[in-house]
Amino acid sequence: MRIRPFRAYALRLARKRRQLRAWRKSRQLSPVALRLESISRGDILLFCTLRNEAARLPFFLEYYRRLGIGHFLFVDNGSTDGSAEYLIAQPDCSLWWTDAGYKQSRYGIDWMNHLLRRHGSGHWTLTVDVDEFLVYPHSDTRPLRALTDWLDASAIKCFGAMLIDMYSDRAVGETHCPPGADPIAAAPWFDAGNYQIRRNPRRGNLWIQGGARQRVFFPDRPEAAPALNKIPLVRWQRGYVYASSTHSLLPRGLNIVYDEWGGEKPCGALLHTKFLDTLPEKTAEELGRRQHYAGSREYRAYGARLAEGLSLWTACSTRYQGWRQLQDLGLISPGGWL
């Protein structure tokens, strides 16, 4: 698509501004344990910001190691539960530490942009949170490298994966996932078909809303529901920046991960396992910190209701069975990948 020259220049300035900002915020990061020399050419790298996720980290690392991530780059935003100690002991992880504001670094994305630019250029990079698990067509039989090799051969630079909120059939507060266990097994249900999609004319990305969070927490203000579109897997180049969280990138051509002429482009999903029994506690803490998007309205919406034993499950919820099911539902697509 063509855009007017001054609009293109405005986007260029926006991109430069974000680069500058990422560089400025990079001074907040202090290296704790760096093993960057072990990154070899062609490794797929994972970038992640976290805070107090010690219980979830072992499975997270196991899941992504199995997919074939070569090196993990973490920013620890002031954890106090031993997350940092755990990561320092891992041979394939590098860790930076900061106690600066999550909000002031635009929800961690400035730090991510800096690390991506410094260490991700020339690699396939995956930027996810600790509660997000990437699923793509054939992810049970083919490692991530098979996908990225094919994307390279097809001259595709990035891969979209929408967020799918997972929950259990019990109250959120009773959805227990023991440390180190598979959170998808603890919360295997999701909403199959209630998503709304719009196109953002400025950056060209899709804006997807819906799912369990809109249905339960935003019935009166569906427009305020969180965005579910993400582009987590990118073959990074120096000039790229994430513009708003991992929802969109600049330059804007990277956001066209969908086909506009009827066909389907390849895409996956991020299974979002946020709704576990640790959430009420987290919500209380996050509300105290006031460090989340739009005045933490998402957390305010959770706040009261989670304590009341709220469940996201309905008789029409769908139980997760694997990527093939998501493909049949139209949530992910092989996009010509045999």
Added chain:
Amino acid sequence: MNVGFAILAHVNLHRAGQLARALADWGAPVALHVDARAPEAEFAALREACADRPRIALIDRRPCEWGMFSLVEATLDCVSHLLQTAPGIGHVCLLSGACLPIRPLDDLSRHLRAGGPTDYIESNDIAARRWVQGGLAEERFTLHFPYSWKRQRRLFDLSVRLQRRLGIRRRLPAGLMPHIGSQWWCLSRATLEGILNDPRKREFDDFFARSWIPDETYFQTLVRRHALRIENRSLTLNRFDHQGKPYMFYDDHQALLEQTDHFFARKIWSGADGLYAHFLDPDRVDPRKPGTPSRLLERPFQEAMRIRCEGRPGLLSQSRFPCRWFEAQPSTPAGYVVFDGFDALIPGWHRHLGLHNSRICHGRLFARDRVEFHGDMEVYRGNIPANPRIRDRAPEQFLLNLLRQDVEFAPVTLQFRPADSAAMARFFRRDPRARILRLEDAWLIELYRACKGDPDMARKLIGRSGRWPDAGTRGRPDPAERATVESWPLADALARPERLMRKVMARVWPEGPLPTLPEPRIPRNLPAFAAALGHPAADALAEATRERAVRDALYTQPLLDAG
């Protein structure tokens, strides 16, 4: 051994080495050409790995460029080496470093022996058959191609455009008929010697050296000069996707590969350890029974192509979001029926329709203040909430999501009044999959109920909003209208309501069975009411009411509802 192998390798040399060793171990001579641009370290490792196999010859390396003549030259080097050093071979098979044998090599040997001097090569007349998957076809022969498509794309495109503009056409060497086909072939010794020793070889080489992708045209064209018998089909399974790039095979394709009757497959993903271990295992038992023709499953390839190029109709997703220029409004996944106005006769009649077996009959999905799902569900399948605010966020997508849940129950029915949503009224009218069954002037009944039959009050109601909202049912004709629309005048409903309802339902479910409906409730004074409002159908309504009264008197049926 009656066959030798020429292998062209560019990347992942360890895989090419693995293939070459397996072929040599089987007893065949192998000529392996490695792109001069491949990393030295990898090549050194390959040389070491092949050192103990005297049947493997490493051919002098040339720099190879995709789409250029260097690939043909490398192939010719391999072929002439094989023909000179292995006098016993009757055929040479050209493979890439990313190929794998998927049938036992003994089968290949038998197959070639049985075929005698046959050449197995895809060689299609460029004028007769559309072989090229996007990109240049005939122009590969008629234009000059001094630039690399991969590295000098702009110059390449510019030079093609310029030559087209100037009308430049190269002349083919006399006697050649341009043919095209897959790069991977298996040719007989006689044919190859004919090509190598052709007195006009110099002339042909000069010509092809500046054509485009000569590896798909050089042998395919020249073979027509020398071959005794051509089987126009490659022994290598090689399918191209919409970008013209070969499909890759992974570990999970093992069953697929074991069903085709090709002898080799390309391209194998370099990380497919399972495939390499399985197909290069000399003790592998082939599941194909000898003698039974195996079939090639085209379906997965066609399916992959269809998903990428056409997508699943009626799907809007993060991977498929057609722009307005592709389709002005999203297409729906299955046919559906819109009942317009009948619920004025029998309020809530969808509840009766849906009671029967597996028919999905929604109520007023787009009513301003509510969403009436089938069975009055609070949340419908797919967890679609009966929430008008969420629905109004994207009403068209709401409908699409809903229809996608019940594709197997099509046609799904829904009740609708144009007053519910002007945007959806337009959407239905323009959707070729929509079938609109309409009762004309049904709004009169609703207006009658709203003002309890008082024409003065009705005038006030109409006056306040300019006009009664549902009066716009007929609307202006829409040039983009593509739905199937059938409508019945209100007078029909007054004259014989039961028969009309049966007729309407039979339109949707012609094979029956049809539900029994409660008696329609038609206000007795409707004709007078319509006349007082000056409605043009008032006379017809009065006539229908008289007709009904006469019939009721005859059959002593209960009289019209006082309602």
